[in-house]
Each structure stands twice: as C-alpha cells, then as structure tokens.
Amino acid sequence: MDRIPILRMGKFLLVTIQIDLYDRLATNLESDLVNMVNKTGARGVLIDISALSIVDSFMGRILGNIGTMSKIMDAEAVVVGMQPAVAITLIELGLELKGVHTALNVEKGMELLHEKISFDEDTLDEADYENNSE
Amino acid sequence: MTIEKEQDVVPFRNRVKEHAVKIGMSILNQTKLITAASELVRNMLKYAGGGVTTIEVLSKGRENGIRVVFQDKGPGIKDIKQAMQDGFSTGKSLGVGLPGAKRLVSEFDIKSIPGEGTTVTIIKWKNG
Numbered sequence: 102m103d104r105i106p107i108l109r110m111g112k113f114l115l116v117t118i119q120i121d122l123y124d125r126l127a128t129n130l131e132s133d134l135v136n137m138v139n140k141t142g143a144r145g146v147l148i149d150i151s152a153l154s155i156v157d158s159f160m161g162r163i164l165g166n167i168g169t170m171s172k173i174m175d176a177e178a179v180v181v182g183m184q185p186a187v188a189i190t191l192i193e194l195g196l197e198l199k200g201v202h203t204a205l206n207v208e209k210g211m212e213l214l215h216e217k218i219s220f221d222e223d224t225l226d227e228a229d230y231e232n233n234s235e
Numbered sequence: 236m237t238i239e240k241e242q243d244v245v246p247f248r249n250r251v252k253e254h255a256v257k258i259g260m261s262i263l264n265q266t267k268l269i270t271a272a273s274e275l276v277r278n279m280l281k282y283a284g285g286g287v288t289t290i291e292v293l294s295k296g297r298e299n300g301i302r303v304v305f306q307d308k309g310p311g312i313k314d315i316k317q318a319m320q321d322g323f324s325t326g327k328s329l330g331v332g333l334p335g336a337k338r339l340v341s342e343f344d345i346k347s348i349p350g351e352g353t354t355v356t357i358i359k360w361k362n363g
C-alpha cells in the first residue's frame with residue numbers, strides 16, 4: 102500500500118490513519134490532501150490519528166503542513182483522536198501543532214468544522230449584505 | 236540493527252517497542268522512549284547517511300530500563316552545546332530533535348568527533 106484513502110463527505114475530506122506511517126506514505130498523504138482540497142474546493146479536512154502510537158517531529162511537521170496548506174486554500178484542518186500519551190510526548194518534545202485544530206474524536210471534530218465553516222459563511226453573508234445596501 | 240534508509244525507521248521503532256513491552260514499561264514511558272529514538276534515528280539518516288543501533292534491557296537494583304545506542308560514522312558535530320539548543324538546525328528544520336529527545340528520556344549522552352562520527356546513548360528507566 103502506498104496511499105491512504107481519502108473519503109469525500111460533502112464539503113469535507115476525511116482520512117483515517119490506521120497504521121504507523123512510513124515517511125513516504127505520510128508525504129503522499131500531504132500532497133494528496135492538498136491536491137484534493139484544491140480540486141474539490143473542500144472546506145474542511147478531518148484526520149483521525151487514533152491508531153497512531155507515535156507522532157515524532159517528522160509526522161508533526163506533516164500534520165502542520167496540511168493545516169497551513171488548507172488555510173491557504175480557505176479550508177480548516179482538524180486532527181482528532183490523538184492518544185493522551187502522544188499528546189503529552191509532543192509537548193515535552195517541544196513540538197506545537199501549529200495550523201491545525203485538534204478535537205477529542207471524530208464527532209467533536211465534525212462539530213468543530215461545522216462551527217468554523219458556518220461562522221465563515223455568516224460573516225460572508227453580512228459582507229454581501231453591506232455591499233448590496235451601499 | 237543497521238539503519239541505512241527511511242524504510243528502516245518504522246521497523247526500528249517496533250524493535251524498541253518490543254523491548255519496552257517486555258519489561259512492562261507504561262504506555263506513556265514507551266511513547267516517550269520511542270519518540271526520542273525516532274528523532275535520533277532520523278538524525279542519523281539525515282546527517283550521517285545511516286548508522287548502527289543497539290537496543291538492550293538494563294537492570295539497576297530493582298529498576299529495569301532500556302538502553303538504545305545510535306552510532307554513526309558521519310561528519311560529526313562541531314559544537315555539541317549549540318546542537319543541543321532548542322531551535323538550532325543546520326538542516327533548515329525545527330531543531331527539536333536533540334533537545335526534545337533529551338527531555339523525553341531518563342539519561343542522555345552524546346559524543347561526537349568531527350570527521351569521525353557521532354554516538355548518542357539514551358536510557359529510559361521503566362519508572363523513570
């Protein structure tokens with residue numbers, strides 16, 4: 102296997118990482134997700150890492166890149182299901198996952214994405230309204 | 236274990252994990268040890284083109300632990316104090332590997348001779 106499947110669900114892309122990733126798989130995932138956000142105009146990316154027993158600086162950087170690239174393309178990325186031991190270890194290692202949101206599980210992650218995006222759309226609507234009324 | 240390519244990283248981490256499980260190390264300490272080991276093995280690949288690792292079980296009184304040694308014949312490190320600082324990197328990276336690995340383990344030792352290579356030794360005690 103050299104690719105991780107990406108599921109499309111409406112405005113969102115979903116990825117479940119089921120094994121400890123070889124670097125090649127991780128970098129493929131990064132570029133596949135970026136391409137797919139770009140192609141589909143997805144507004145949110147949800148990555149479930151509950152099966153990952155380890156996030157080192159390499160994997161941390163990949164997750165951060167996915168977040169940053171998503172932002173550039175007007176999408177939000179959320180990482181869900183991080184094992185408590187992994188979260189504690191990341192902090193002690195000194196790595197912050199900048200650019201990605203985190204949530205406890207898939208359900209909470211979906212809620213977060215919905216909030217972020219409907220908030221965006223509300224402010225957009227208002228901006229339109231102001232423009233129209235000029 | 237000989238480390239010479241990126242594909243060796245995951246099997247190496249699994250070997251470290253097997254040892255840690257064997258002595259009954261907690262999940263948290265396992266995670267810290269494996270993460271530190273992962274950083275060091277990556278440095279070995281990135282800066283020295285690979286090297287050799289040794290994993291062994293240690294006992295000191297009633298305490299058990301795991302020792303991992305990373306030995307390479309790469310270019311070595313000129314200024315170890317500088318390399319151990321958070322944020323220092325010659326590889327345009329984050330510079331968290333060495334200082335972060337040190338924080339995650341019980342004992343950390345680094346020896347390097349420019350032109351000859353680098354040896355890093357880490358120990359994680361079961362309850363450390």
Ligand SMILES: Nc1ncnc2c1ncn2[C@@H]1O[C@H](COP(=O)(O)OP(=O)(O)OP(=O)(O)O)[C@@H](O)[C@H]1O
Pocket residue numbers: 158274278279282283307309310311312318319323324325326327328329330331332333334353
């Ligand atoms: N085995 C090694 N041989 C030669 N130089 C090394 C070795 N390991 C580390 N170094 C040097 O020490 C510096 C700091 O290493 P460290 O792991 O802290 O950061 P990094 O690898 O540059 O970044 P990161 O680990 O965050 O990706 C490296 O940039 C490199 O110059």
Ligand SMILES: [Mg+2]
Pocket residue numbers: 274277278331332333
């Ligand atoms: Mg490093």
